[in-house]
Amino acid sequence: MERAVKKYFPIFALPTLLAFVIGFIAPFIEGVYLSFCEFTTISDARFVGLKNYLRIWSDPTFLHSLWFTALFTVVTVILINVLAFAVALLLTKTFKGTNIFRGVFFMPNLIGGIVLGYTWQLILNGIFGLFGRTLTYSASYGFWGLVILMCWQQVGYMMIIYIAGLQSIPGDLYEAARIDGANPRQCLWRITLPMSMPSITICTFLTLTNGFKLYDQNLALTNGQPSDMTEMLALNIVNTFYGRNGWEGVGQAKAVVFTILVAVLALAQNRLTRTKEVQQ
Amino acid sequence: MNDKPKHGWIYTLIFSIVSIVYISPILMIFMNSFKKKAYINRMPFSLPNEKTFVGLENYVEGLRKTGFFSAFGYSLFITITSVVVILLCTSMCAWYISRVHTWYTKAIYMLCLISMVVPFQMVMYPLSKISDSMRLGNPVGIILIYLGFGAGLAVFMFTGFMRSVPIEVEEAAMIDGCNPLQTFFRVVLAMLKPTLVSVGILETMWIWNDYLLPSLVLDLRKYKTIPIAIQYLKGGYGSVDWGAMMAMLVLAIVPIILFYLACQKHIIKGVAAGAVKG
Numbered sequence: 001m002e003r004a005v006k007k008y009f010p011i012f013a014l015p016t017l018l019a020f021v022i023g024f025i026a027p028f029i030e031g032v033y034l035s036f037c038e039f040t041t042i043s044d045a046r047f048v049g050l051k052n053y054l055r056i057w058s059d060p061t062f063l064h065s066l067w068f069t070a071l072f073t074v075v076t077v078i079l080i081n082v083l084a085f086a087v088a089l090l091l092t093k094t095f096k097g098t099n100i101f102r103g104v105f106f107m108p109n110l111i112g113g114i115v116l117g118y119t120w121q122l123i124l125n126g127i128f129g130l131f132g133r134t135l136t137y138s139a140s141y142g143f144w145g146l147v148i149l150m151c152w153q154q155v156g157y158m159m160i161i162y163i164a165g166l167q168s169i170p171g172d173l174y175e176a177a178r179i180d181g182a183n184p185r186q187c188l189w190r191i192t193l194p195m196s197m198p199s200i201t202i203c204t205f206l207t208l209t210n211g212f213k214l215y216d217q218n219l220a221l222t223n224g225q226p227s228d229m230t231e232m233l234a235l236n237i238v239n240t241f242y243g244r245n246g247w248e249g250v251g252q253a254k255a256v257v258f259t260i261l262v263a264v265l266a267l268a269q270n271r272l273t274r275t276k277e278v279q280q
Numbered sequence: 281m282n283d284k285p286k287h288g289w290i291y292t293l294i295f296s297i298v299s300i301v302y303i304s305p306i307l308m309i310f311m312n313s314f315k316k317k318a319y320i321n322r323m324p325f326s327l328p329n330e331k332t333f334v335g336l337e338n339y340v341e342g343l344r345k346t347g348f349f350s351a352f353g354y355s356l357f358i359t360i361t362s363v364v365v366i367l368l369c370t371s372m373c374a375w376y377i378s379r380v381h382t383w384y385t386k387a388i389y390m391l392c393l394i395s396m397v398v399p400f401q402m403v404m405y406p407l408s409k410i411s412d413s414m415r416l417g418n419p420v421g422i423i424l425i426y427l428g429f430g431a432g433l434a435v436f437m438f439t440g441f442m443r444s445v446p447i448e449v450e451e452a453a454m455i456d457g458c459n460p461l462q463t464f465f466r467v468v469l470a471m472l473k474p475t476l477v478s479v480g481i482l483e484t485m486w487i488w489n490d491y492l493l494p495s496l497v498l499d500l501r502k503y504k505t506i507p508i509a510i511q512y513l514k515g516g517y518g519s520v521d522w523g524a525m526m527a528m529l530v531l532a533i534v535p536i537i538l539f540y541l542a543c544q545k546h547i548i549k550g551v552a553a554g555a556v557k558g
Contacts, residue, residue: 001379001447001450001451002379002380002381004459005379005460006380008460008461011372011461012373012376012464013373013377013385015372015373015427016369016372016373016427016431016435017373017388019369019424019427020388020391020392020427020428020431021428022424023424023425024395024398024428024432025391027403027405028395028398028403030410031402031403031406034406041409042406091295093291095288095289095291095292096288096289096292097295097296100299101296101298102548103540103544103548104299104302104303105299106547106548106551107303107540108302109485110485110537110540110547111489111532111536112490112491112507112532113489113491113507114489114491114507114510115489115506115510115529115532118520118525118529119305119306119308119309120305122309122320122321122526123305123308123324125321125324126321126323126324126325129321129322152302160548160552161551163552164553209397212399213400215400215491216489216491219491220511234400234401238401238492241405248405251405255399255401255402255404255405256402258399259397259398259402262398262399263394266397
């Protein structure tokens with residue numbers, strides 16, 4: 001069978017492969033190359049070695065956005081996962097309306113980052129307005145505004161994944177534990193949590209990369225205001241490209257650093273939580 | 281985990297209240313879209329009254345400023361065609377690389393894995409230049425870019441599924457005289473349905489809401505998608521016409537909610553199934 005299929009490469013694999021080369025591989029390689037160049041358009045690129053990478057570290061906005069993004073990611077990963085897991089635990093109990101409530105919590109996920117950003121800008125400004133302030137009054141307002149927005153958007157999505165995980169835990173485990181005299185708390189720590197590790201791996205991975213790559217919400221909610229203090233990495237890179245003349249190469253170098261950072265984090269996280277998974 | 285709490289109605293009550301609070305941001309947008317723009321930012325939490333109510337004025341103003349209907353049309357066209365193309369091409373590609381075992385199929389698979397982690401900013405600049413030089417900055421050309429950039433996740437999920445499918449069914453079909461194309465479209469595709477739904481939903485959510493990619497690739501003088509049209513309501517100096525903004529946010533959200541109500545079951549199932557394989 002394999003030999004018969006193999007001849008069909010042009011029909012089965014080629015279209016996707018061509019698009020993949022145009023949409024990902026070629027720009028990726030060119031991007032790596034351009035990070036070692038000074039350029040304003042692609043045709044005038046001039047090789048300058050590591051100069052761009054050195055200039056990154058003399059740009060205080062980059063370091064600030066890196067720190068801001070890291071802090072934001074830590075806070076959102078913890079908050080979203082704890083909230084989503086708690087809601088999933090409650091909504092797998094049997095009472096009227098669980099399906100409707102699941103539906104409600106999931107809904108914000110379908111709404112895009114730009115739309116969400118402006119929606120929450122109105123609400124948060126309304127709340128801060130009661131105290132005579134605005135969302136862009138200080139960086140910490142913007143920070144927590146973004147955290148609230150992200151939680152609102154993502155708790156439902158992670159909840160769905162946790163519910164799927166919880167429902168796949170065999171019921172006889174709990175029965176056996178109850179016969180052995182385990183209380184609900186012991187059941188949670190000794191059965192539910194260890195058995196949920198695969199979902200925890202997925203959800204921490206998703207929230208981690210979502211947090212690091214966040215762009216639309218950042219652009220629409222604060223756009224980095226006040227004075228770039230709430231600018232996250234992705235927005236910082238876009239602004240370096242399209243907002244500052246002569247910095248295109250530095251922007252590309254930042255993007256390479258950003259990519260390496262996300263890849264390393266994703267790998268490390270995967271290793272860490274995978275080792276905690278138990279065989280069923 | 282089917283334990284029944286003693287007072288189920290208390291849970292129902294508490295969650296009902298929480299749910300109403302949870303969707304209140306959307307209700308607020310709706311409410312404010314009928315208020316005079318000067319009052320929206322000043323008192324967003326009060327209901328419209330005789331003094332602040334403007335009827336559909338914000339909607340008329342917003343539609344005029346954004347060209348919302350054409351943006352809606354482009355968003356719809358780009359999303360539907362891109363998702364159909366992605367589903368067809370990547371499922372075929374995934375079948376190929378999971379049935380043919382050579383160095384290049386392994387290489388394609390590895391590259392797909394890598395592409396899932398890489399942030400868009402990495403390829404953003406070269407990609408926009410490539411698409412300019414290949415004249416892909418229109419609603420048809422962008423399909424190719426979405427296929428390329430969305431292929432990673434789709435191929436990964438399809439291959440994950442195909443590895444769990446017994447190969448004997450396909451072999452039987454081939455022995456009965458099907459060529460690979462017939463085998464794929466008559467046998468494999470039918471078994472693939474649940475994964476097609478999962479991938480379709482994830483890609484739809486991504487493309488419909490995507491902002492940065494189309495804003496860099498599309499020729500914005502001619503084509504805008506909904507997120508771009510909304511972002512463009514923000515003036516050059518950061519001033520926002522909040523009346524028009526509210527109305528357009530409502531118009532952007534309503535179709536999504538209708539779509540969600542219509543296929544909620546599939547969406548939630550699809551997300552859960554997709555995550556388990558991811």
